[in-house]
Amino acid sequence: MPANRDQQPPKMASLFAAAGFGLLQATQHLCLHFNKEYPSITLLQSAPEYHVLSTENRSETAWATPTCIVSSADTSVLQDIVRLLTSQDVPFAVRSGGHMPSPLGANINTGVLISLSGLDGTTYHPEQGVVEVGTGLKWRDVYAYLDEYNVTVVGGRVLDVGVGGLILGGESN
Ligand SMILES: Cc1cc2nc3c(=O)[nH]c(=O)nc-3n(C[C@H](O)[C@H](O)[C@H](O)COP(=O)(O)OP(=O)(O)OC[C@H]3O[C@@H](n4cnc5c(N)ncnc54)[C@H](O)[C@@H]3O)c2cc1C
Numbered sequence: 001m002p003a004n005r006d007q008q009p010p011k012m013a014s015l016f017a018a019a020g021f022g023l024l025q026a027t028q029h030l031c032l033h034f035n036k037e038y039p040s041i042t043l044l045q046s047a048p049e050y051h052v053l054s055t056e057n058r059s060e061t062a063w064a065t066p067t068c069i070v071s072s073a074d075t076s077v078l079q080d081i082v083r084l085l086t087s088q089d090v091p092f093a094v095r096s097g098g099h100m101p102s103p104l105g106a107n108i109n110t111g112v113l114i115s116l117s118g119l120d121g122t123t124y125h126p127e128q129g130v131v132e133v134g135t136g137l138k139w140r141d142v143y144a145y146l147d148e149y150n151v152t153v154v155g156g157r158v159l160d161v162g163v164g165g166l167i168l169g170g171e172s173n
Contacts, residue, residue: 024067024110027090031068031112038077041118043069053115058160059101066093066113073118085112096135097162106165116164124149135164 034042043050045068053071055063072078085092091111093104100106107113119134122145131153133142140159146152156166 023090026088027067027110027112030084030088030090033084034068034070034081034112038070038072038081041070041072041077043071054107054113056115057095057098057100057107059099061101061103062098062105062107064093064104064107064109064113066108067110069113069115071115071118073120075119078114078116081112081114094164096164097138097160097166099158099161100165124151126151133163135162135167137163139163139166 031042031044035044043053045065050069053069054066057063070078070081072081082092084090091108092114093106093108093111094114094116095106096116098106116134116136119136120141121132121134122137122142123132124146125131126149129151131142131146131151133145138159139155139161142155142163143152143159155161155163156170161170
């Protein structure tokens with residue numbers, strides 16, 4: 001059974017430890033920081049869209065209550081966010097298509113959910129027979145894009161499955 005991150009002893013973030021911050025406070029502090037620095041890509045729990053996005057994972061077993069959700073189409077912004085999260089030992093989860101049912105596999109309680117849905121680019125290189133696809137896409141989008149070129153790739157059979165999770169392992173297509 002996966003560990004419930006809420007029940008783990010709180011890891012003290014280096015910067016916050018001196019101030020006596022616990023895990024929840026450190027996470028809330030970083031979420032407020034993201035909301036200030038990147039307001040257009042940060043959703044706090046008070047945001048109207050929060051509920052929809054925190055329960056967007058296909059299976060209810062993977063629904064959770066992240067302290068905040070960030071989603072950007074800019075990989076350099078996502079890199080900065082991950083650097084800050086790791087430097088402060090604040091837990092985070094990464095979600096592409098959200099199809100994996102494992103509890104807290106692609107969602108999190110008391111932590112930051114990074115939704116990769118903004119990484120949805122597609123570029124086909126016909127001369128090489130190669131297609132670049134964003135991790136935030138669903139296979140449905142990839143097949144539809146390649147239909148225009150009368151080619152395809154081996155991806156998920158179920159069209160709602162995400163590119164990211166399947167490429168990292170999935171169920172071997
Ligand atoms: C109904 C159903 C049908 C399925 N059909 C198929 C099928 O036809 N073929 C097949 O091979 N598999 C299939 N699967 C399995 C599926 O491939 C995996 O569950 C896969 O992990 C889902 O990918 P996702 O991006 O939607 O998942 P998510 O839930 O978003 O992610 C799954 C895991 O990968 C991690 N992850 C995702 N993207 C990244 C990233 N860019 N960087 C780092 N970590 C990342 C997440 O943190 C999470 O731990 C199916 C599953 C279900 C429930």
